[in-house]
Amino acid sequence: MIAPRRVLVTGASGFIGRHALQPLLRRGFEVHAVTSREPPRQAPPGVRWHRADLLAPAGPGDLLAAAAPTHLLHFAWYAEHGRFWTSAENLRWTAATIALVQAFAERGGRRAVLAGTCAEYRWGGPGPRIEGVTPLEPATLYGTAKHATRALLQAASAELGIEFAWGRVFFLYGPGEAPGRLVASVARALVAGERAATGDGTQIRDFLHVADVAGAFAALLDSPVTGAVNIASGEGRSLRDVIAAIGAATGREDLLDVGALPPRPGDPDELVAGVGRLRDEVGFVPSIGLRDGIEGTVAWWREQAG
């Protein structure tokens, strides 16, 4: 008989979290989902929901006692669009994340996978960002907080007696994205028949559909791989290409106003992942190409509008 694998998913009603539940069920995990809000109405059946605030002073003890997880998949963090890069909330989430992983380990947890960010890497210069090669020199408070969290927990994992892995998320898009973000804002505007003003779109980014991002995390959790793993497509696309794909999917290229907004200071020219670890060690290959992914996202915005 195989002992049950129970995963506690934090941020389970968030953008990545809610897409991770189905892939985890498919891999045979008993899924315990945590949210600080109401559980979402469209969650897959079989998921056990817990309502908890990971920032509460009492800490995660009651939650961990209730779920008794063998695995932890931690997505929850401060993600307010436009503010998360610099907010002091990053400190609260760093402290809460350290406390969560320590409590998880002390209660017998075996394997923890956490969400990191491409903002941990040095941003200057061309070429792929590669785990263990590209210097970790975050330019933002958000990146610094994620980097500090990873470095500490990875160094502590042997003492804690857990396996520890860290998925560095690059750029993502898909149904349910916060409306202020690039793909969501352009798709929403074009579906609504409104003008969409953007920057010049020359920057190269590594985009992955949120369902693939979530699937990659489920695969990483279900693997024995430890340390940092980029969660990305490995392919650079210009923002201009992505915007054009939204124009094509909506048939409203006429509403695009590319170049209307000024460049954002500090925005790097190119951010593309090396995906050797994800592909060769975790064994995950994305299944949703950019055009299909954008078409699905536009369809979702049409549903919201209708």
Next chain:
Amino acid sequence: MIAPRRVLVTGASGFIGRHALQPLLRRGFEVHAVTSREPPRQAPPGVRWHRADLLAPAGPGDLLAAAAPTHLLHFAWYAEHGRFWTSAENLRWTAATIALVQAFAERGGRRAVLAGTCAEYRWGGPGPRIEGVTPLEPATLYGTAKHATRALLQAASAELGIEFAWGRVFFLYGPGEAPGRLVASVARALVAGERAATGDGTQIRDFLHVADVAGAFAALLDSPVTGAVNIASGEGRSLRDVIAAIGAATGREDLLDVGALPPRPGDPDELVAGVGRLRDEVGFVPSIGLRDGIEGTVAWWREQAG
């Protein structure tokens, strides 16, 4: 009229903390001292004591409300001899330290100075460890935790609206040191007429008397200097020299058994600080030489024995 400067000193009954109270009073601070234990009997008059556990789930809110500090001098950390290098308690103290500094800033605190460690630096190779020059590549969980704490809080200080400085402590000794540590253990043994077995003593270290360490922290707090500052003498001494000084001060060189213990794995050959920032920017110069300091320490152990 000058607004009062109120400093909250954590770990105030600890080895460095208790030596810092008098220098802070002399510099005109109103001193609020925190300890999780009984306040020490020999504390200088004028210090206001608070009893609080910084690891308690409720956090430091009540303490900060009671003391209303403008300045923070944070020494408290897990320091159990022989265990602090690898203990998971370093995670709890990282989280508690982040929470403390954030709460201090949110309640109007202006300047925070925290205790770091030479274990944040890369240990290999000769030459002084210099702030901003020597790579930060901690080899231990303790060093990693301190490094992560410093990197995060320094990056957050502008957002928090505080000045932030970080004193990297090298090696220290003096009255009241924990009996398991080198100088304390040799001094105690020789005063008691017992044999003192040590390693071969070839390692070069940068020793500073605890009163100078504490005085340097008080000077750093009382300065506008921000970022990391080594708290050290700048002079390398072999452990053999230090042990010999204890032999001379006790007159019991006959009890020394240098070389009886094997080398400790991972112990670096040389750890000496560059003290340019401490001397030239903070303006602090140590006042207690090694021979005088060792003699005073031996006298203190004689008092304990008598």
